[in-house]
Amino acid sequence: MSEAAEKGMKTRRRVLGDAHVDRAEAAKTAFDAPFQELITEAAWGRVWSRDTISLRERSMLTIALLAALGNDQELAMHIRATARTGASKEDVLDALLHVAIYAGVPRANHAIAIARQTFAEMERT
Structure with a gap:
């Protein structure tokens, strides 16, 4: 290796x-x-x-890029990873607000729904 x-x-x-x-x-x-x-x-x-740059910042960049490209499965995985990267819910929302402006409201809207569901699942466990 x-x-x-x-x-x-x-x-x-x-x-x-x-x-x-x-x-x-x-x-x-x-x-x-x-x-x-x-x-x-x-x-x-x-x-x-x-x-x-920090893992928190990389996490936010990755989430924004995945959302903008519509990579939903990877998006949920990286939202779950925020528990280890230090990116907060507010950080994720800010990244997705950027997606709305620069990549489109429908992509951001869909990503926000995935984020809400993923964060809810994380809170249940």
Whole structure:
């Protein structure tokens, strides 16, 4: 495993939690293993692990980008990750307000509904 992959796995676990990463690793097959390795090294090891901005700020950026692009499943996962990144509900709302202005009200409206549902689920557990 490369240094970036090792750093990426550590950051991935810090942000998403051991349970999520363990499930993803257990579900990995020979077919998608190269993809899992790519995201661990590139996304988590080379981008999320940079020390130029905080995990809170990266979390907000990621949520805004996922919402703007309509990546709903990833959006819910990253909203759950706010429990570990330090981004608050208010931070998420501010990020989604930016989505409304720069990417469209329908995308933001849909993302806000996902955020509300995800935060409610997090409060129940």
